[in-house]
Amino acid sequence: MRRALIAALALALQAAPAFATEVANPMQPSALWDEMRLAVIGTDEEPPVDPAVFDLDAPPRADNPALVPVRITQPPGAPAIRSLALVVDGNPAPVAAEFTFGKALMPLDFEVRVRVDSYSDLRAVATLADGRKVMAGRFVKASGGCAAPAGKSMEQVRATMGQMRYREAGEGGRQVGTLMIRHPNFSGLQRDQLTLLTIPAEFVQVLEVKQGEALLFTMEAGISISEDPVFRFAHAPGEGPVTVHAQDTEGRVWDQSF
Secondary structure (H helix, E strand, C coil), rough: CHHHHHHHHHHHHHHHHHHHHHCCCCCCCHHHHHHHHHHHCCCCCHHHHCCCCCECCCCECCCCCEEEEEEEECCCCCCCCCEEEEECCCCCCCEEEEEEECCCCCCCEEEEEEECCCCCCEEEEEEEEECEEEEEEEEEEECCCCCCCCCCCCHHHHHHCCCEEEEEEEEEEEEEEEEEECCCCCCCCEEEECCCCCCCCCCCEEEEEEEEEEEEEEEEEEECCCCCCCEEEEEEECCCCCCEEEHHHHHHHEEEEE
């Protein structure tokens, strides 16, 4: 009996990681998504969920709803992703950003931080090189991210806006770049903590990152990308400096080379 109990316990422990993976925070049925699907992706047909093409990881319950990490990955040999729409169903402006990716980023390993305003599915809809659409996502428990107060005073915001930092390290035969841009990315739903007046929306709207002449990725964003946005991306080693072009909704432009 004792041996049988020990064997059963060992078997349960071995099975636990697989079980935990199966019950991770999958997307939930979403009436919001049903209403917006056609406008967001141009078709009313639900894209298939296929982890063999790509997956999205996000925390089941966010520590900070204004800084929710999202990681999008592909297994080796997966078909190339041409573009991707990142959607937070319950946000006031659900489309957080639309990305395009260069060949150097395939297979994709890409991270960004977003605001989540209410318990919601957080989904990515990818368009492959052959035009097919595939989806991945997670249900995230978070609320208030779009109206969360800015992390810095207005004086600090104005003094550092547009500053960039970039670092790069080798990993598994690829380069992994991390880009940070100083910008408040005001959502239009936040209040100045001194005057209590609503701060108008003001955010990085366009971003283009290249190495030499080769495109790494572009972004067209809305209000849901976090304050001081950070992008982490793996790419094939290339020639030339990494250059960044950013423009916000006020027409400010910043260009930097690393």
